[in-house]
Each structure stands twice: as structure tokens, then as C-alpha cells.
Amino acid sequence: MNTLFMHCRPGFEGEVCAEISEHAAQLGVAGYAKGKPQSACAEFVCAEAEGAERLMAQLRFAQLIFPRQWARGTYIELPETDRISVLLAHLAELGRGFGSLWLEVLDSNDGKELSTFCRKFEVPLRKALEKAGRLVDNPSLPRLLLTFISGRRVFVGVAEANNSALWPMGIPRLKFPREAPSRSTLKLEEAWHQFIPREHWEQRLGDDMTGVDLGASPGGWTYQLVRRGMLVTAIDNGPMAESLMDTGLVQHLMADGFSWQPKQPVDWMVCDIVEKPARTTSLIETWLGEGLCREAVVNLKLPMKQRYTEVRRLLDRMEATFKARKVKVSIACKQLYHDREEVTCHLRRLDMKPR
Numbered sequence: 001m002n003t004l005f006m007h008c009r010p011g012f013e014g015e016v017c018a019e020i021s022e023h024a025a026q027l028g029v030a031g032y033a034k035g036k037p038q039s040a041c042a043e044f045v046c047a048e049a050e051g052a053e054r055l056m057a058q059l060r061f062a063q064l065i066f067p068r069q070w071a072r073g074t075y076i077e078l079p080e081t082d083r084i085s086v087l088l089a090h091l092a093e094l095g096r097g098f099g100s101l102w103l104e105v106l107d108s109n110d111g112k113e114l115s116t117f118c119r120k121f122e123v124p125l126r127k128a129l130e131k132a133g134r135l136v137d138n139p140s141l142p143r144l145l146l147t148f149i150s151g152r153r154v155f156v157g158v159a160e161a162n163n164s165a166l167w168p169m170g171i172p173r174l175k176f177p178r179e180a181p182s183r184s185t186l187k188l189e190e191a192w193h194q195f196i197p198r199e200h201w202e203q204r205l206g207d208d209m210t211g212v213d214l215g216a217s218p219g220g221w222t223y224q225l226v227r228r229g230m231l232v233t234a235i236d237n238g239p240m241a242e243s244l245m246d247t248g249l250v251q252h253l254m255a256d257g258f259s260w261q262p263k264q265p266v267d268w269m270v271c272d273i274v275e276k277p278a279r280t281t282s283l284i285e286t287w288l289g290e291g292l293c294r295e296a297v298v299n300l301k302l303p304m305k306q307r308y309t310e311v312r313r314l315l316d317r318m319e320a321t322f323k324a325r326k327v328k329v330s331i332a333c334k335q336l337y338h339d340r341e342e343v344t345c346h347l348r349r350l351d352m353k354p355r
Contacts, residue, residue: 003072004045006041006044006067007068009335009339012066012335013037013039014308017035017044019064019066020042022312027059032045041147053072056070065334065343067170068165068170068171068335068337069169075153076090078152079152087125087154092134096141096142097134098143098158099139099142100139100144101129102143103168106169107171117151144157145157172193172337181240181244184220184272184338185220187344188224194346195297196346205268207228209230209266210266211232211233211268212233212235212268213271214235214257214271215235215236217238217240218239218240218241219241219244226249230249232250233266235255236254257273258275266292267295269296270298271299272299274301277300277301277303280300281317284345288322296345296347296348297346300342300343300344301341302342318331318347328349328350329348329349330350
């Protein structure tokens with residue numbers, strides 16, 4: 001159980017390795033990270049058996065930027081037949097029970113081929129685990145995460161349900177609304193799920209609120225605000241979808257998203273403008289620092305190289321800026337499933353009361 005296994009977007013294995021290595025060094029956990037390019041996964045192999053457990057105990061998964069899912073455990077080889085007996089024997093050695101079971105595959109072509117096998121294998125495996133007393137209805141128990149690398153090789157992992165991904169492999173099952181103007185709408189919908197507890201939606205995403213969408217055209221992110229019943233100011237020199245304008249909830253202003261500002265503070269600012277991340281960071285610092293909005297979801301487009309280093313630098317810069325201005329802002333950052341060469345930031349002014 002000395003290996004920390006992490007899923008990620010293909011092509012970002014190096015960023016996962018850099019990020020987890022930095023955290024491990026800060027926590028004094030010895031080991032090394034490795035990740036094959038385009039494999040959609042990375043590992044941190046700890047020098048000591050309890051190293052992976054220490055990392056997961058002292059880190060919150062929600063604080064990690066590039067991993068989509070994580071678990072501590074080990075690889076085992078399975079026979080061509082009677083795989084369940086081998087898994088049960090391995091779990092018996094762990095001497096513990098689990099509150100839930102997720103069968104996972106990598107976000108790769110090989111992983112997609114394995115997903116059919118996992119769907120068929122899950123039902124008999126679940127029944128066998130329940131019969132053996134290894135899987136019980138107790139949400140306080142850890143989750144059993146089985147990542148199938150092939151039909152014969154599986155990473156048997158463990159993670160706390162409240163300190164791991166919200167969905168298997170970190171991939172949300174969101175359906176694209178046919179009435180939405182663009183598929184980018186799914187990025188903002190995923191951000192709601194990632195950053196705002198579901199029980200807070202009525203309070204923080206209410207229909208009595210106002211929002212601004214910077215760089216709104218054609219309206220993929222505006223659609224999500226309108227869907228929540230908000231009054232939205234859409235800022236873009238490009239056209240907006242007629243279906244959004246017909247709702248009566250959208251005011252379209254043809255202006256530059258980096259220079260326009262509201263006359264009165266709004267509840268939400270969202271922004272998915274393609275721009276250098278440092279310039280977008282300055283925009284965030286202005287809107288949150290000057291109290292132009294209470295919460296924001298903003299995408300930072302990533303450079304070609306040193307992507308984790310650049311994201312970490314910009315996040316540290318924002319924290320220092322807000323501290324210097326003596327304003328309290330919570331900052332969260334994640335590469336969402338629907339993100340590509342970007343990360344999504346959520347910011348909230350903790351010292352601003354709802355209107």
C-alpha cells in the first residue's frame with residue numbers, strides 16, 4: 001500500500017507528478033513520482049509503507065489541481081478465470097471492510113475498451129464482496145477503488161469517500177442541454193458541482209441574484225446563469241444566441257470584457273476568455289479585490305510548458321494580492337474534466353454579505 005495512484009487528463013501526467021512531489025516534500029514524505037506521457041495516470045511511490053496513507057491523511061483531494069482521482073494501494077495480477085477469488089484473498093489480507101465500490105478505467109482508448117468488461121464484472125464482484133462481508137452499507141467506511149489497467153492487471157486502491165473525487169475517475173456524467181448555445185456550458189455546470197456543495201445551491205445560486213459573463217458570446221456560460229434564474233449582463237462584441245435573449249433575463253453589452261465594470265456589485269462573475277493567464281489573473285484580482293462581485297468562476301488558459309509552475313505562481317500571486325488589500329477571499333482551482341488546456345478557478349469574497 002505504498003503507492004499513491006492518480007488519474008488525470010491525458011498529457012498532464014507531468015503536472016500531476018510535479019504537484020504531488022511538491023506536496024510530498026512539504027510534508028516530509030520520501031518517494032518519487034512517475035507518469036508515462038499520454039497514459040492518463042501518474043503514481044507517487046513512497047519509500048515507506050505508510051507514506052501514501054500520510055499523504056492522503058494530510059492533504060485534501062479538493063486542494064489538488066491536476067489529479068482527477070486518487071487512491072493508495074498496490075497492483076495485483078489476476079488470472080484469466082476466477083478473478084474474484086484472487087481479489088477476495090487480497091482484500092482479506094488488508095483486513096478491512098468498505099462502504100462503497102467503484103470500478104474505474106483510465107481516460108484512454110485502452111480504458112474505454114475495458115469499460116465494457118468492468119460493467120459486466122461489477123455485479124458478480126459486488127455480490128461476492130457483500131457475501132464475504134467486505135462491502136457493507138456504511139458511508140463512514142473507506143471506498144474500494146479498482147482501476148483496471150487491463151483484464152489481468154488492476155490497481156487495488158483505497159480512499160475516503162469524503163476525500164476523493166465526486167465521480168468515478170473524476171468524470172461527471174453531465175448531459176449536454178440541447179438548448180445551450182455551445183458545449184462550453186458543461187464547464188460551468190461541472191464547476192458548480194466541483195466547488196459548491198449541492199446543499200448550498202439555493203442559497204448561492206438563487207434566482208434572485210445577478211451575474212456577469214465576460215466574453216459571453218455565444219452564451220454557453222450565460223446559459224447556466226439563466227438556467228438558475230439570474231439576471232445576466234453578457235459582455236462581448238460577438239453575437240449572443242437569440243434563445244437566451246428571448247428569456248428576458250439577459251442584457252447584452254458590446255464591450256471589452258477586460259475594461260468593462262458594473263456600476264453596482266453583482267453576485268457572480270464568470271469568464272472563459274482566451275487570454276494569457278497573467279492578464280486574466282489581473283482581472284480576477286480587480287473584480288474580487290474591489291468587491292465588484294461576491295463569487296467568480298474563471299478559466300485560466302495554460303502555457304505550453306511549466307504548466308503547474310505557472311498555475312501555482314498565479315495562485316500564490318492572487319493570495320498575496322488579496323492579503324495586501326486586506327480582503328478575505330477563498331481560492332480553489334481544478335482542472336475539470338471538461339477543461340482542455342486550462343484550469344478553472346473559483347473565488348469567493350468571505351467578507352461580503354449577500355445583497
